[in-house]
Amino acid sequence: MTAIKGLEGIVATTSSISSIVDGVLTYRGYDIDDLAEHATFEETAFLLWFGKLPTAAELQVLQRDLSAFAPVPEQVIAQMKLYPKDASTMAALRSAVSSLALYDESADDMSREANRIKAVKLQAQIPTLVAALSRIRKGLEPVAPKEGVSIAENFLYMLRGQDPDEISVKALDTALVLHADHELNASTFAGRVTVATLSDIYSGVTSAIGALKGPLHGGANEAVMKMLEEIGGIESVEPYVRGKLERREKIMGFGHRVYKNGDPRAKHLMKMSRELGTMKGNTELYEMSVKIEELITGEKGLRPNVDFYSASVYTQLGIERELFTPIFAISRTSGWTAHILEQYEDNRLIRPRAEYTGLLEQTYVPVDER
Numbered sequence: 161m162t163a164i165k166g167l168e169g170i171v172a173t174t175s176s177i178s179s180i181v182d183g184v185l186t187y188r189g190y191d192i193d194d195l196a197e198h199a200t201f202e203e204t205a206f207l208l209w210f211g212k213l214p215t216a217a218e219l220q221v222l223q224r225d226l227s228a229f230a231p232v233p234e235q236v237i238a239q240m241k242l243y244p245k246d247a248s249t250m251a252a253l254r255s256a257v258s259s260l261a262l263y264d265e266s267a268d269d270m271s272r273e274a275n276r277i278k279a280v281k282l283q284a285q286i287p288t289l290v291a292a293l294s295r296i297r298k299g300l301e302p303v304a305p306k307e308g309v310s311i312a313e314n315f316l317y318m319l320r321g322q323d324p325d326e327i328s329v330k331a332l333d334t335a336l337v338l339h340a341d342h343e344l345n346a347s348t349f350a351g352r353v354t355v356a357t358l359s360d361i362y363s364g365v366t367s368a369i370g371a372l373k374g375p376l377h378g379g380a381n382e383a384v385m386k387m388l389e390e391i392g393g394i395e396s397v398e399p400y401v402r403g404k405l406e407r408r409e410k411i412m413g414f415g416h417r418v419y420k421n422g423d424p425r426a427k428h429l430m431k432m433s434r435e436l437g438t439m440k441g442n443t444e445l446y447e448m449s450v451k452i453e454e455l456i457t458g459e460k461g462l463r464p465n466v467d468f469y470s471a472s473v474y475t476q477l478g479i480e481r482e483l484f485t486p487i488f489a490i491s492r493t494s495g496w497t498a499h500i501l502e503q504y505e506d507n508r509l510i511r512p513r514a515e516y517t518g519l520l521e522q523t524y525v526p527v528d529e530r
């Protein structure tokens with residue numbers, strides 16, 4: 161038995177949800193470029209869950225269900241108010257999502273219909289939790305979700321307590337489409353491993369949130385923003401990046417396990433970053449990001465991944481850094497739950513083997529003789 165560290169290149173399951181072939185990402189056969197340009201996040205979530213784009217009537221039903229499910233149990237809000245104010249938002253979100261299960265009587269109902277409803281419910285409630293966590297951290301009361309608006313619009317409304325502008329809603333909606341699914345990434349794999357024991361969907365999504373939090377995965381978008389803040393201005397980019405390269409430190413937001421010639425989502429976020437900066441009359445974050453990319457690609461051949469330009473996009477939308485990875489979780493809930501539903505449909509326990517490298521032939525020695 162020879163271990164493949166990080167399971168690199170191992171094909172661990174079949175899936176008909178999303179694919180990456182020759183650097184092209186598709187959801188259910190639709191190119192991400194096509195979806196980013198034309199689809200809403202709600203259409204994308206439907207596509208991931210049910211394998212086809214919704215008709216107008218199906219979309220209306222989904223939007224109605226998402227609105228109906230968006231309020232979260234008041235007990236969960238009360239618990240969130242007790243969380244330490246300096247806890248990371250992802251750690252708080254992990255706890256809050258786990259708590260949701262305690263107040264859902266159908267949490268352990270493993271029927272296909274119940275699990276489909278819970279997927280929609282989680283998608284509706286996670287944005288409410290993230291917005292509430294942000295306000296609670298600031299000492300503000302959470303704002304109840306609005307009926308009849310998109311997830312992107314509702315999220316920005318719940319964050320600020322006022323209606324967002326159309327450009328911000330559109331930009332966030334596109335970012336949600338771009339982050340919705342990504343084949344067998346670490347958090348999706350974690351979610352699938354969890355439910356392959358026939359554990360419930362809340363446990364699967366809680367596991368996935370834990371995996372997304374790490375800086376080698378979704379947590380990289382917050383790390384990118386920290387780096388931009390540390391750099392401070394365009395004139396400091398070059399010495400900062402060269403210093404990091406000399407010390408052989410990782411530059412967050414670059415590199416990818418699967419894409420070696422560039423992440424197809426990055427160009428959309430780069431364009432959004434440029435457009436938002438131009439619109440707001442301040443392109444410094446965009447220009448700093450472009451300069452970092454030129455240096456890293458030039459020196460190391462590494463290309464930006466989805467997390468790199470999303471940092472400047474969210475900042476230009478006026479969103480605080482602590483919410484970047486939770487926003488990734490809002491979007492990826494669609495992909496996680498689609499994969500969880502797929503796992504239940506044709507389940508087999510996921511239990512690989514380990515190559516043992518420890519001691520051999522040890523003999524027990526009583527404690528007082530050691």
Ligand SMILES: CC(=O)SCCNC(=O)CCNC(=O)[C@H](O)C(C)(C)COP(=O)(O)OP(=O)(O)OC[C@H]1O[C@@H](n2cnc3c(N)ncnc32)[C@H](O)[C@@H]1OP(=O)(O)O
Pocket residue numbers: 166375376377378380409410411412413414415416417418460462465466467
């Ligand atoms: C949504 C997402 O999860 S996208 C990924 C988000 N994560 C990040 O942006 C964190 C920074 N990037 C990384 O750490 C890595 O590129 C990963 C974790 C994404 C992929 O890792 P792996 O597939 O294991 O690649 P691996 O770490 O083996 O990298 C190959 C080589 O490139 C180097 N490298 C990879 N990424 C980076 C980086 N961001 N900065 C500097 N060097 C890097 C590695 O040090 C390694 O060099 P070596 O061969 O001289 O040791």
Ligand SMILES: O=C([O-])CC(=O)C(=O)O
Pocket residue numbers: 341342344345346377417418465466
């Ligand atoms: O696929 C991966 O390894 C990470 C990634 O880009 C994602 O989850 O979007």
